[in-house]
Amino acid sequence: MDFNIYYDIKNNGKNEYIRTNYNLVQNYIEEAQKYYNLKYNTKTKETSIIYPFRVGEFVLYLLSNNPSFDSKTNIQIDFIKQYLEECTINNKYFTINIFLSFIRDVLQIPELVCSIQYYSSNYYSDIDISSGLNKKNIKTRLFAFERNVNKISIDKTYICNSIIMFILVSLFEILNNGYKINKCINCGNLFINNGIDTNTQYCNYISPQNKNKSCFKYRKTASFQEIRKNNEIYNIHNSIYNLLNKRRKRAEEKSNEDISYMNDKLVKECQEALDNFRDWYFEKTKEYKNRNLTKEQFINLLEEQYIKYRREKNNGSTRNNKE
């Protein structure tokens, strides 16, 4: 298939505009526009106008939403996602040198090709150039440029003929502009950190819990209970913890009521189960935070634990009944 993706970088690397005749990419652009709408709405109130993305936004949307292209492209996208995941944990990997080495050695792409770029400036000094070039002329011009450096903007257009090349060029622009990539703790999506809020842990886009609030606003305004209610991991953890804690309390009560009742062993067992679960949860949370465990995997493991402890509890009670 013959297609091109025209990737315009404007406003000194602040905005990107994507034009393409590639239908699949067009669909992803429309989805991404919807996803990023929240932020633009608050700024402009107009929803019908198509807004440009901030540089890198589209590629991060694309990568966060498991796009499906041909198999070779999908494999390369997977490698790129793994690379970015590592970068969100350790920012030192997110440099132009390491990025280009990654492209060459891991993706086996020797160079960023298929791109044409041009620069333009929206500032022109008002010096008359009809007299032709001379030393004074250049010096005066440079002086004027330097004085008006804020008015000069660099626009570029990359013409990419593969989706991978587009992704790489966009990531290159993120790097080139000194932006960082963060992973939102609330929704798990990647987002651009423009360097102003270096410690931002939450993205500014639609939160999975509330369509009218960004992850950042959601975490800022939601009550602790609300966050807990929407946090599946914490919920299952609580169920298990409560189960084990109740069991221990009951064993303790029985032991206190009747000294002849040999329940000390059971109390000890219950306490051990609780401690073990606490340690286990601590370790798994670490793995989850380091992205060695996905949310789904964590929830599955927690559910397994829940089933396991419930079964143990039932065995325990039948044993008690026999006694």
Ligand SMILES: [Zn+2]
């Ligand atoms: Zn988020």
